[in-house]
Amino acid sequence: MEGSQSLEEHPYIPRDLKLPGFVPGVLSQSTIIGFYAVSSLLVVSTIFVLSGRSPKRSKTERWLMCWWAFTGLTHMILEGYFVFSPEFYKDKTACYLAEVWKEYSKGDSRYAARDAGVVAVEGLTAVLEGPASLLAVYALATGKSYSYILQFAISLGQLYGTAAYFITSWLEGDNFAASPFYYYAYYIGANASWVVIPTLISIRCWKKICAAFQVQGQKKTKVR
Amino acid sequence: MEGSQSLEEHPYIPRDLKLPGFVPGVLSQSTIIGFYAVSSLLVVSTIFVLSGRSPKRSKTERWLMCWWAFTGLTHMILEGYFVFSPEFYKDKTACYLAEVWKEYSKGDSRYAARDAGVVAVEGLTAVLEGPASLLAVYALATGKSYSYILQFAISLGQLYGTAAYFITSWLEGDNFAASPFYYYAYYIGANASWVVIPTLISIRCWKKICAAFQVQGQKKTKVR
Numbered sequence: 001m002e003g004s005q006s007l008e009e010h011p012y013i014p015r016d017l018k019l020p021g022f023v024p025g026v027l028s029q030s031t032i033i034g035f036y037a038v039s040s041l042l043v044v045s046t047i048f049v050l051s052g053r054s055p056k057r058s059k060t061e062r063w064l065m066c067w068w069a070f071t072g073l074t075h076m077i078l079e080g081y082f083v084f085s086p087e088f089y090k091d092k093t094a095c096y097l098a099e100v101w102k103e104y105s106k107g108d109s110r111y112a113a114r115d116a117g118v119v120a121v122e123g124l125t126a127v128l129e130g131p132a133s134l135l136a137v138y139a140l141a142t143g144k145s146y147s148y149i150l151q152f153a154i155s156l157g158q159l160y161g162t163a164a165y166f167i168t169s170w171l172e173g174d175n176f177a178a179s180p181f182y183y184y185a186y187y188i189g190a191n192a193s194w195v196v197i198p199t200l201i202s203i204r205c206w207k208k209i210c211a212a213f214q215v216q217g218q219k220k221t222k223v224r
Numbered sequence: 225m226e227g228s229q230s231l232e233e234h235p236y237i238p239r240d241l242k243l244p245g246f247v248p249g250v251l252s253q254s255t256i257i258g259f260y261a262v263s264s265l266l267v268v269s270t271i272f273v274l275s276g277r278s279p280k281r282s283k284t285e286r287w288l289m290c291w292w293a294f295t296g297l298t299h300m301i302l303e304g305y306f307v308f309s310p311e312f313y314k315d316k317t318a319c320y321l322a323e324v325w326k327e328y329s330k331g332d333s334r335y336a337a338r339d340a341g342v343v344a345v346e347g348l349t350a351v352l353e354g355p356a357s358l359l360a361v362y363a364l365a366t367g368k369s370y371s372y373i374l375q376f377a378i379s380l381g382q383l384y385g386t387a388a389y390f391i392t393s394w395l396e397g398d399n400f401a402a403s404p405f406y407y408y409a410y411y412i413g414a415n416a417s418w419v420v421i422p423t424l425i426s427i428r429c430w431k432k433i434c435a436a437f438q439v440q441g442q443k444k445t446k447v448r
Contacts (some may be wrong), residue, residue, distance in 0.1 A: 061319040117341040120391040125382065145437040149430055152373065153380055160348065160384045206373055212436040213369040219443060 003043050010089070012109035013178050019112055022088040025102035032103050035096065036078075043069050051141065064151070065140045067197060071158075072133030079121040080126040086114055106178040107186025110169070121161040148212075152205035155198035162194050234313070236333035239401050243336055245314040251325035256327050259320065260302075267293050275365065288375070290362045291421060295382075296357025306348040310338055330402040331410025334393070341392040345385040353381050372436075376429035379422035386418050 010022045044066040051062040081097040082088065089105070089112045091098035105112040132154050139147040169176060169187075177183035234246045268290040275286040305321040306312065313329070313336045315322035329336040356378050363371040393400060393411075401407035 068399060091268055115394040116392040117344065117388075119395055120341065120388045123391060124387060145232040145434040145441065146430070148437070149373075149376065149433045152376070160381060163348060164341075164344045164388060167347060171340040171343055185352050206370070209373045209433055209436070210369040212433070212440045213372070215443060216436045216439045217369065219439060 010112070011106055011178055012112055013176060014109070017109055017113055019089055021087075022089055022112075023092050025099050026094045027090060027099040027103075029103060032096075032099055036100070040070050040074075043073060047137070061140055064201070065137050067201075068136040068140070068151070068154075070134045071194075071197075072130050072137065075125050075130030075133060079122050082111065083119065083123045083126045087110075104186055104190070107176075107182040107190070108169070109176045109178075110120065115168070117164065121165050125161050129154050129161075130157075148205045148208050151201055152209070155201040155205070158194050159202065160196040162191055162198075165191070172178070234336070235402055236329055236336055237400060238333070239338055241333055243313055245311075246336075247316050249313055249323050250318045251320070251323045251327075253327060256320075256323055260324070263265050264294055264298075267297060271361070285364055288425070289361050291425075292357045292360040292364070292375070292378075295418075296354050297363065297420075299349050299354030299357060304337065304354060307343065307347045307350045312336075328410055328414070331400075331406040331414070332393070333400045333402075339392075341388065345389050348381065349385050353378050353385075356381075372429045372432050375425055376433070379425045379429070382418050382422040383426065386415055386422075389415070 009021050010017065011024075012019070045071045047066045048062055051057055051065045078097065078100060082101050085091075085098065085101075088098040088101045091102075101111055110117075110118045134148065136147070136151050136154060138144075139150055144150075177187055234241070235248075271290045271293045272286055275281055275289050302321065302324060306325050308355050309315075309322065309325075312322040312325050315326075325335055332342075334342045356374065358427075359376060360371070360375050362368075363374055368374075401411055
């Protein structure tokens with residue numbers, strides 16, 4: 001009986017996942033998602049307004065600055081907390097960041113289980129891509145010549161990470177969600193932005209960089 | 225007794241790794257490495273000689289073409305075989321590619337054990353980076369405007385993959401080598417080129433791309 005009790009303690013799949021000392025989350029799903037949505041909206045609208053001060057800046061560039069600020073802070077704060085808090089599921093203080101990962105683990109229990117593939121991808125994302133995303137905001141704001149190659153590098157890192165994240169789950173049986181709802185809402189839905197947006201940005205940067213080399217080529221021909 | 229016999233069957237660490245049906249390798253270490261070295265030398269020298277036919281091409285570009293041909297074929301043939309041969313350790317035919325992975329697993333038994341992280345990284349490497357590397361040879365040979373951004377993208381993928389490869393091993397206890405010799409020769413030594421060379425190429429491409437945007441910027445200023 002004791003054995004079956006300890007298996008019933010957490011809401012995650014697989015049911016036989018051992019999480020000794022697990023403390024259930026106390027914040028509701030709507031509180032957790034609502035707070036993330038409102039904070040993100042605050043960041044995005046602040047960047048959008050501030051970036052509009054320069055009349056030379058295009059709408060696309062302003063939206064890109066919003067994206068890099070949003071994704072950079074998500075990587076550094078949310079994912080950074082996960083990477084350096086192996087025991088978040090034992091948290092008793094209702095700390096918001098621990099609650100996020102207790103909730104998200106319903107869509108992918110490998111977070112609570114501390115799967116090495118997930119921790120490696122999240123580690124690279126939080127430590128390298130997070131700060132690099134904030135650098136991309138600065139590069140766009142100041143029109144640096146490395147702006148496109150930096151955005152391309154981070155987007156490619158995000159795509160590689162998301163691909164590895166989905167492939168490892170598939171190889172391990174794709175059975176880490178507490179229900180189809182959590183599977184589609186959290187595991188698929190929450191990650192979809194990090195497939196679609198980096199793909200669009202990569203294509204845009206690729207084209208801009210090719211165009212720059214064509215201009216350089218024309219210039220060289222003229223000089224000759 | 226039966227249990228302990230089956231544990232003694234393979235030469236890998238951890239000793240309790242289960243590999244039912246394991247067939248020991250028959251080719252010697254020097255045969256395996258020698259064949260890879262001679263084939264690689266053949267590829268590299270062929271590309272180096274052929275690429276020298278155009279007098280406009282710099283030495284650096286010729287060496288880059290050699291690297292991309294070598295790494296592309298390694299990704300597609302060696303790593304491609306591994307990805308699509310989950311039971312290579314049962315091979316009885318002394319097939320060279322199976323022998324390579326039976327030997328390399330002495331440096332990292334996660335290959336024989338089919339660790340999801342390793343298979344995911346090798347899958348992305350073999351299926352995406354392999355063909356892309358051969359495209360880089362073509363792009364360099366024909367002076368395409370996408371040459372630098374393509375080389376940058378593949379190098380970054382190689383660096384991300386190698387980082388994820390080392391980090392997952394470290395998170396899982398870094399105890400997958402049959403001896404310190406295999407650890408340093410195979411796990412560290414054989415992977416070192418895919419850290420050093422992609423780093424150098426990434427830096428070179430980053431600088432070239434930034435320079436192209438500076439030229440473009442100057443041109444725009446002149447036109448005004």
